[in-house]
Amino acid sequence: MDGDVGDYLGELVDRARDVLGDNLVGAYAAGSVGLDAYQPGRSDVDVALVVAHALDGSTKRTLVDRLRHEALPCPARGLELVVYRRDVAGSGTPEPGFEVELNTGPAMPFRATYAPTDRPAADGRFWYALDRSILHQSGLALLGPPAGDVFADLAPADLRRLLTEALAWWLALPIPAGDGPAPGAEDAVLGACRSLVKARDGVWLSKVDAGYRLMERGEHVELIARSIAARRGEPPPSGPEARAFQRQVLAEVAGTH
CATH class of the missing domain: 3.30.460 (Beta Polymerase; domain 2)
Incomplete structure (x- = not known):
């Protein structure tokens, strides 16, 4: 600390x-x-x-x-x-x-x-x-x-519902829609990584650690790597890239994919 x-x-x-x-x-x-x-x-x-x-x-x-x-x-x-x-x-x-x-x-x-x-x-x-x-x-x-x-944990059904609500809320936040770097897109991507890891594996990780876990599985490696680098001052992903990833994660967590 x-x-x-x-x-x-x-x-x-x-x-x-x-x-x-x-x-x-x-x-x-x-x-x-x-x-x-x-x-x-x-x-x-x-x-x-x-x-x-x-x-x-x-x-x-x-x-x-x-x-x-x-x-x-x-x-x-x-x-x-x-x-x-x-x-x-x-x-x-x-x-x-x-x-x-x-x-x-x-x-x-x-x-x-x-x-x-x-x-x-x-x-x-x-x-x-x-x-x-x-x-x-x-x-x-x-x-x-x-x-x-x-502190007690949530029941599985409540957890999945609240994760779905959180992902939908993040998806509704404004992010620049152009093809260039979009400030805030990195947090959108990494926040979705954390929700996905919790839904799949039942464990809470930091946003960055959740991103690394998905990268280790060969998932969205380039996008997540750029999002992690953006937290160190590198250019973030574009808004459309972040939105597409968020939608994919939301569909999996909500069980609609």
Whole structure:
């Protein structure tokens, strides 16, 4: 883990404990940190806090005020933090189920959401259960019991449905349609690789590691190699190339190919 990120997470946990007290069950690094794939300058810091009991509105707002970038500067592109009750974390529900969500950082628009019903449907409601699935497998405990003991995985049917929703959401994002390099196309390709590997093999890998796994099988080697290289500053694939790959993956995951 990047040293600055480690220090930041330590301070974040201390502040969360100050606000939540004995209600705080655990704190867990998810996403690229949990998957040991953090890339300085590109990755976000993803954190899940788990509480024993529901939070009232005042506590939610105080937690946001103490953890937002203006109060605790984030050394990454941004912080994506979600708070769950322990019964939700351990339920395997496909629903969002969060107490509070905070997006904040130097390169991330601020957003605080205090109930799942306030989350715009267009922004996707699949993120949370998929993130909890990753936490079940690979969450890094910063405080509290092991992540695998706190977060339940999804049922196979729910997992496939949410992966399909996520792929469709990514497919709807704008990417330049010309034949030249399209910024963002690399993430579209590698995100689809991760979903495909999870659907096939039942394991969450980082986007890049998922790409390497497919390349080792001789699948889409040239496209994936260019997408990985784009994360190091090389030109990304074109929009049409990324879209064609996304559609192929979506068809396989959804069972329509």
